[in-house]
Amino acid sequence: MAQEAVPAPGTTSQVNIIQAAFLGFVQGMTEFLPISSTAHLKVVPVALGWGDPGVAFTAVIQLGSIAAVLWYFWRDITQIVTGAAKALASKDYQSYDFLMALGIILGTLPIVFFGLLIKKFIPDFDNSPLRSLTAIAIASIVMSLLLGIAERVGQKKRNFEQLHLKDGILMGLAQAMALIPGVSRSGSTLTAGLFMGLERATAARFSFLLGIPAITVAGLVELKGFLEEGVGDAGLVPLVVGTISSAIFSYLAIAWLLRFLQTQSTWLFIWYRLAFGVVILAAIYLKLIPNI
Template structure:
């Protein structure tokens, strides 16, 4: 898209809600209202252990809007990153400055250094496996793993695993007891989220419970661990979306989706941490089971297409 064409295009989006792009059917384009709703769905489901990818796939299809695509989904995740940075800014500042001081003093047993190392090492698995998918499955957007039935099955399987973790997890270890090994183990769990429907927060919180972490600690570390991975994915897809000329979304709709995602992500983070301080994850177990079963029933009943 030529730079000089940006501002007229922006004006068209503000006044009409949808940009008419040559070669792209109008009904497949994302308008401002749809972007706000999708941002709401992204924000409320990114950090709850119920899979934002699954909901961003199923909800718009159920509403007749079609699949918004992996690129748009990844880009509005940047709103979620803004929210988690905002919420955990004090923690991130402490870990960063503490790690710098620890390195200067060669104090590699510092809790802050071990936390930073855990986040860094925990990011490597999802980056590694993500690159493998890009190399060996270049058309992953249209893979059967992104089908509606696959998402439903993943939701049900993860519900069972979360329920099992809730049952047998010791829930004794707090945030101060985390180390690099926890980051690595949770990082491999995070890599499972490359499969749509698994849920990044769901897989990491489940792993945290299996590792004996307290519920709120597992959620808090899950959110911090997700910052590099979600940021990298969002930035890569944002570049791809811009290079493609924003073929199915205008700048104003993109901004609206990002703001909506940021606001609702912040609310979801604050609520979930407070919730898990006193309550279990069973509400999410039952929700994911019901969600998966409902999707399967809709597909086999002909209400939703398996695509």
């Protein structure tokens, strides 16, 4: 890979249609697997010599992942929303649907709160050292170790009907860790769920539902920025292609992961994340890729 093909640190590269479709595939396949879509959308294009596509581009194509999770869990979402509305009307505050909705709302607050703090006190966070490939690699390794411990010690007994309000709060705190690139929103919440004694598939399913408000807000905020400032170098067609690709592969990833975790452990992802981080550090050390 030619060094000159990579833009200087802090800059972003223009994405063509083929690259956008591939990045949509990467986004879709990694958003809901516990391996960090942010990390892969930074590392993969840099390793291929395309440069960093930029936070705005990656955030907008997340809209495809949002569409996929809404599509997949539409029945669950409508049940929770209508059930919670009925519970409010009848003042049945012990209703399962009401508590589930409240748990999702409370679980979303931490990532919103800390996200606003970052925006206020670290305005150039997107170009900070925390978003460098070294930081991403370290985060991947640390999270692989935490998921490995959770897989070992978690009791994995409680199913979806046995979720409590505190599960939403605790998993929401874990979700806030995903503000650090490379941590993985689904990875941190799945890890927390296993530590709390949830079944693997239950932890993943609740993680998906909990993530809907967070990734929706992130995608819509960036989309608003594009509409106000113009598409610029990103190009409208690549954005559309990337978003559609993201939606298709996100849906497939959700369906596959839920089936996989019904019978299998998370060790596949643990070893993958560990190897991913080690390979990135080695590539940086050998100067095969820049630490941007």
